[in-house]
Amino acid sequence: MRFFNSTVLLTCSQLSFLILWRRSRSRKDFSGRYRVWFWVGAVCSIFCVATVTRFHERWANSLAGGSNLVWLEAETVCWMVPATTLLLSAFHLMRRDMPFRSVSRQWVRASRIVAVMAGLNMLVGSLVWPTLWVSPISEALCALWPTVFASSLLIHARFVTYVTNEASRESLQPRQPSRWEVRVKAFARHVALMANEEWQIQRAKRAAAKATRTGSKETTSNTIAEQRPAVKTSVASKRRSSAIGKSTEPLVEESPVTKAVNLRPINQPSRDQAAADSSVLQPLHVHPPQPIPPPHFEITESAVSQREDLTEFGDNETLPVAESESESASSSIPEGYSPERWKSLSKKERKRLLRSESSR
Template sequence: MDERRRRRLAQEADQETQPERRGPVRARPTGQGGSREVEERRPPASPAESVVRPQLWAHVVISTLTLCAGAGVLLGGDWIDRFRPEFADVFGLQAGRLVRLFPAVCLFVAAQLAYINLWYRVRSRKDFSGRYRVWYFVVPAWLLFCVCTATDAHHMAARLANARWPLPFQNAELLWWMTPTGVALVTFARLLSHEMRRTTGGMLFLWTATITALVNAAVLLGRPMLSEGHALMLVEQGAALLWPASLMLSMLYFARYVIHVSSEPTELLDEEEADSEETEPRPGFFSRWRESRREAKARRAELKAKRAAEKAQRAAEKPAARTEAREKKEAEKKEAAARAAEKKAAAAKSAAAKKPVAAKSEAAASKQAASEASTNRPQKAEPQPAKSSSPAERDGGEDSAKRAPAAKVTRTDRAEPAHDDFDADEDDSMQRLSKKERRRLRKLRRQQANAH
């Protein structure tokens, strides 16, 4: 039976791979010596390939947007319930239609993606164990969950079943619909975990959906024993919104795998990798995580050792650097002292060269000052004896000559004002000179006085 099925699937695969797109045309000879054109066709791309992209970043973006949308519905509905009660019937968290629409849409999309996975898995030519059959039950299960979420049909069925077969429990109606739903969800999660073993994103969101669905069921069952509160309501509604979204994302990641990677069962791929000499068996998630941690630890240790070696090298080079800096500083000081000495010697030389010139200028200035003083000094008028025509006058002239010293003294006394005028003129000429020239002139006069 398996051999016939394998041959049938191989024939179907050959028929599916018949070219349908027009390619290059080649001529085939006919019996009459002519030729006819034969069109080579390529297999068409599946519509699902244009929807489910092979790029991983696109799926990460879709996952982020879906989770953000769920968070927006949760927080926005809570805000509308508290501050905008007029919109609570549509967008509210407790009685709004949007809270019911979001998980229904997620479950519908999950059913469509599950059908895509079924379509690709059925065409596997090596799945002899029939692992693909689980998708025949997954697709209608997700559709049933979608209908019940949108219409609350499970509550009506639970009331009818409890009226026909009543249970002696407080939450009898909840148990009627929650027990089969929980069993089906956990069973599908266990079976699909084998299918999605090579899809890290699919496994993550699959178990996230399972855990959040169990949390939602626990809150619903334990509500009579728990105190009503705002936090409990947020936990319940958040779990009710998260598990359908996570289920849809797990189907999306597995659709990417079966479309763009491989549609063969994971057990067969594991056996092929185990038998292959070029590749090793793929380790599990935790094994890969531990291996990555060990590699990161080794890299950190290597980096730490490298930094320690660089630090030791810098510590060894520091004394030499300090000595070199000190020697450089001393050399700079010596060079600066030498330049200062050269400048000082040049200044002394220039001063020595200017000294004779200064002495000559001082001598010229003193000579000029003396000449100016001599020109400004008034000349004394010598007395001339008066001519006398008589002897008495001549005798009087002799008497006047004998009395000349007294007259001379008298003239000297009369000449004192003229001497004072000469000093005043000298002071004026001294004031006309600069301070430096006056100092030099006084020094020159003192030297002349000492010499005399």
């Protein structure tokens, strides 16, 4: 079992360094997220060496023997605390670099759960299971979590090699608080609000209202304010209060400079009154408004007249312009080309043939 665990942990370290090498070739990972895989590979290497040499057990025995530790399984606790810190930090960092909701990330979560179960079984397994069951269950869990961890690294190494070696978009964004973190923060906020002085004043007001109804004498918010110890005010608060007091004082009779001017709208004469009254200054170059003539009226008339002129010709008659064009076209056709073949040619070919004909 020790050989199997050491082989699997050695495979995990090699896969971690392979992922580190592929991720270091990234072109868009400007924040250097790929460096977390160096830590993952180092942790796997430390676990592999510890599994082969068992140096952690000798170190824990010497530490527990030289001190008066009365803990439960003191030797196990001495090496499990740093090992748990290293392993959980590696799990957390590598999950941040993996794509969100990926298979490799789910396998990492499963390996973390199995590793925690293996640690708890080592510490308090004798309190839950029979004594004969503790050792085989511990060996099974200690062999299972490295296997699941190596599977997750193998899946992620394939993803980094054949899909993309860039950092995932979720890893570049700040981590969102979980649901339990939000609930704990909300509970702490409510507790702070309940311990606040305003809450006490509201409670005193409710107690005073209840006392007026029942006829008993209770403390009010005024008595609480009177019993409150005097707090030393700072210089800044004194200046602020003096400035507020000055701003709330009634203003003395205003000077002519600071008096507000009553702005009223000026009644301007209309255009007819201004034209009739010669005393009113007229603006220069006053042109009467003229309607813009519609531009399409004459165009449509000319188009209709041209259409009527064209309809005067019969079906067998042709326009003189068309005749002149056909004559010029027939005169420009080189020898050896019929009009139909000449029309089938493109403009470039016609120009080339005419240029060669003129050069002769």
